[in-house]
Amino acid sequence: MIWRAGGALAVLAILAVFPLAVTNAAVTTIAVDTLIFAAVAVAWNIFSGYSGYVSLGHALFFGGGAYTVGIAGRAWHSTGDAVFALLPLAGAVAAGLAVVTGVFALRVRRHTFVVITIAFFFIAQITASNLTVTGGSSGILAPSPNWDAATFNNPFYYLALALLVAATGASWLIRGSRFGLQLRAIRDDEDRAAGLGVRAMPVKLAAYVISAILTGMAGGLWFYFIGQALPQFAFDPLFDLSVVVMAFFGGLGTISGPLLGALVIEPAQQYLTLQYTNEYLSEILLGVLFLLVLIGLPRGVIPTGAEKIASLRARRTRPAAGAAPPGEAPAGATPGGAAVREAKP
Amino acid sequence: MARQVYEAVADGILGGGVYALMAVGLTLIFGVLDIINIAQGILVVLGAYLSYVLSVHLHIDLFVGLLITVPVMFVIGVAIQWLFIRPLRGRDRASMSLLAAYAVALIIEGVLYRVFGPGFVVLRASYVYASVHLFGFYLSDIYLYGFALAVACVAALYLLLYRTRFGRSVRATMQDQTAARLIGIDVNRVAALTFGIGVAVTAVGGMMFGATSGGFNPNSGYDLISRLLAIIILGGLGSIGGALAAAVFMTTAESLVDIWSPDWAVVVFYVALVLVLVVRPTGLFGRRAARAQ
Numbered sequence: 001m002i003w004r005a006g007g008a009l010a011v012l013a014i015l016a017v018f019p020l021a022v023t024n025a026a027v028t029t030i031a032v033d034t035l036i037f038a039a040v041a042v043a044w045n046i047f048s049g050y051s052g053y054v055s056l057g058h059a060l061f062f063g064g065g066a067y068t069v070g071i072a073g074r075a076w077h078s079t080g081d082a083v084f085a086l087l088p089l090a091g092a093v094a095a096g097l098a099v100v101t102g103v104f105a106l107r108v109r110r111h112t113f114v115v116i117t118i119a120f121f122f123i124a125q126i127t128a129s130n131l132t133v134t135g136g137s138s139g140i141l142a143p144s145p146n147w148d149a150a151t152f153n154n155p156f157y158y159l160a161l162a163l164l165v166a167a168t169g170a171s172w173l174i175r176g177s178r179f180g181l182q183l184r185a186i187r188d189d190e191d192r193a194a195g196l197g198v199r200a201m202p203v204k205l206a207a208y209v210i211s212a213i214l215t216g217m218a219g220g221l222w223f224y225f226i227g228q229a230l231p232q233f234a235f236d237p238l239f240d241l242s243v244v245v246m247a248f249f250g251g252l253g254t255i256s257g258p259l260l261g262a263l264v265i266e267p268a269q270q271y272l273t274l275q276y277t278n279e280y281l282s283e284i285l286l287g288v289l290f291l292l293v294l295i296g297l298p299r300g301v302i303p304t305g306a307e308k309i310a311s312l313r314a315r316r317t318r319p320a321a322g323a324a325p326p327g328e329a330p331a332g333a334t335p336g337g338a339a340v341r342e343a344k345p
Numbered sequence: 346m347a348r349q350v351y352e353a354v355a356d357g358i359l360g361g362g363v364y365a366l367m368a369v370g371l372t373l374i375f376g377v378l379d380i381i382n383i384a385q386g387i388l389v390v391l392g393a394y395l396s397y398v399l400s401v402h403l404h405i406d407l408f409v410g411l412l413i414t415v416p417v418m419f420v421i422g423v424a425i426q427w428l429f430i431r432p433l434r435g436r437d438r439a440s441m442s443l444l445a446a447y448a449v450a451l452i453i454e455g456v457l458y459r460v461f462g463p464g465f466v467v468l469r470a471s472y473v474y475a476s477v478h479l480f481g482f483y484l485s486d487i488y489l490y491g492f493a494l495a496v497a498c499v500a501a502l503y504l505l506l507y508r509t510r511f512g513r514s515v516r517a518t519m520q521d522q523t524a525a526r527l528i529g530i531d532v533n534r535v536a537a538l539t540f541g542i543g544v545a546v547t548a549v550g551g552m553m554f555g556a557t558s559g560g561f562n563p564n565s566g567y568d569l570i571s572r573l574l575a576i577i578i579l580g581g582l583g584s585i586g587g588a589l590a591a592a593v594f595m596t597t598a599e600s601l602v603d604i605w606s607p608d609w610a611v612v613v614f615y616v617a618l619v620l621v622l623v624v625r626p627t628g629l630f631g632r633r634a635a636r637a638q
Contacts, residue, residue, distance in 0.1 A: 054440045054443075104619055104622070104623055107623070108622055108626045110439065111375070111381050111443075111578075111582060112582065112622065112626070112627075114381070114440075114443065115381070115574045115575070115578045115618075116578070116618070116619065116622060118571055118574060119571070119574075119575060119615040119618050119619060120615070120619070122571050122615055123612055123615045123616065126608075126609070126611055126612050127612070130608045130609060237567050241444075244444060245444070248441070248444060280455040280456075280458035280459050281455065281459075282455075283451050283452075283454060283458070284451070284452050284455035284459075286448075286451055287448040287449065287450075287451035287452035287455065288448075290444065290445075290447075290448035290451070291429055291445060291448045291452075294429075294433065294441055294444060294445050294448070295429070295432050295433070295445075298434065298441060
């Protein structure tokens with residue numbers, strides 16, 4: 001526990017001083033992007049990782065937040081720092097979208113749920129490109145920030161970091177709470193959980209809304225940072241998949257997994273896109289990396305790594321008890337860290 | 346007005362045949378392997394590009410070219426299943442295989458971009474632009490031929506599934522994989538061949554898509570897969586008859602709305618899907634929902 005808290009503080013300290021040490025704008029731009037994606041990956045995991053309902057439509061909330069900041073900022077002539085004050089509004093709009101779509105989507109399970117989230121996000125994309133208030137296919141422009149060019153990225157960086165800390169804190173609190181236990185009971189067997197007294201629909205919807213609020217605020221911040229929202233980029237199928245890859249890479253349903261996944265994958269993706277912008281190699285490499293993760297580390301880096309460490313320790317303390325094959329979880333272990341922690345001597 | 350409606354219905358039914366064929370492949374794969382092959386959209390585009398290469402560089406007729414592209418797509422399908430889907434294990438297998446299929450789709454999309462670039466291409470042949478006068482409507486030749494071909498393919502699939510020994514083992518695997526294994530069915534082989542067949546039909550679907558869509562590029566896969574997913578969910582996952590009915594229903598509804606507002610026509614697909622699922626969470630012809638989430 002102490003080690004974990006210390007590790008988290010160390011990571012936070014490194015992230016906090018990063019823009020002071022590195023002033024290269026190209027690097028800090030990637031850093032801001034990475035933090036935004038990390039916040040979204042953690043937020044996605046609060047709903048999908050804990051409940052087992054894989055959402056491929058979180059771009060609905062991301063784009064919804066982006067357009068909210070765009071439309072409200074234009075209507076109220078917000079400039080400079082005032083635009084950041086619109087972020088809670090972006091979260092509120094995303095929450096509204098989550099309630100409206102969740103009431104329908106959360107009635108169905110598994111594959112059907114995945115597809116219905118895709119359907120909602122396509123409806124949003126087409127709506128955004130057909131309405132005049134969203135600027136149609138030419139999108140909506142963000143007000144231009146009025147601060148110094150030398151430290152231009154810093155306000156975005158620290159807000160994205162704050163959002164990431166909030167998302168991680170929420171994830172940590174939820175995972176240990178009664179609410180989190182109810183979510184994970186739904187993931188393991190929803191009908192049994194309902195039989196044991198979990199009111200599945202309100203629990204799922206609450207997690208969906210919390211996840212959406214964080215994603216919507218991240219979308220609003222991203223919009224101001226990028227400077228423009230276009231229907232195909234604000235509601236982007238690649239966005240959905242990148243977020244899922246990050247969570248899977250690190251470990252679904254863990255606290256640090258999605259964070260680690262985002263911190264590794266997003267910079268790599270950005271770097272590859274910058275390097276091979278015309279050759280589409282980044283897309284191919286991302287796909288290959290993805291396949292390697294799925295086949296090589298099927299349960300993600302964090303759970304697999306925790307198991308390896310646990311089995312090493314077990315072997316050191318009890319050299320004779322080598323009966324259990326290392327690296328293999330007991331049957332019925334959750335992909336999260338819970339079962340792994342209990343397995344430690 | 347009435348005339349436009351009749352024409353829209355005719356267009357919808359003819360176009361629906363092609364979507365039905367692509368959707369049957371997808372729903373068959375789902376029924377046997379319990380996975381959603383999200384790469385189906387880009388595989389259709391790949392099939393279209395294969396037809397494009399054959400017709401532009403080797404001057405082979407589009408329909409004759411299918412004799413080459415269908416076996417090629419079959420082999421690609423078997424290879425994808427064998428290399429990337431089969432090795433996946435564990436309790437998250439269903440969502441992981443969806444992601445693996447997505448990764449394959451990304452790779453194919455990247456390769457297509459690299460080889461063909463982002464420009465739109467279209468499949469050309471004399472019958473793509475010709476039309477016949479039938480029952481008072483002008484119907485495009487390519488739609489008629491394509492519809493006939495789609496009906497023939499679906500009939501062939503039906504015969505394969507319901508009149509052969511292999512078909513019986515496929516249906517047994519769809520009903521209960523463990524029981525099928527117990528009575529001696531080689532489930533791995535059935536899964537690989539089914540995936541191959543489900544992908545092979547995208548060669549036909551791709552040729553038709555390339556000839557009728559008015560231009561495609563490597564990015565066209567996203568639009569296709571989301572439509573196909575809407576169709577198979579609406580029809581009920583794993584139901585072949587449901588996929589046929591839903592495909593015709595969806596394309597007809599789309600072309601009817603297209604009369605009033607082309608911009609909003611595509612939304613009909615998804616709105617219809619959401620409305621149906623509110624009433625019937627398993628789709629129109631779906632089986633019972635799986636118990637565990």
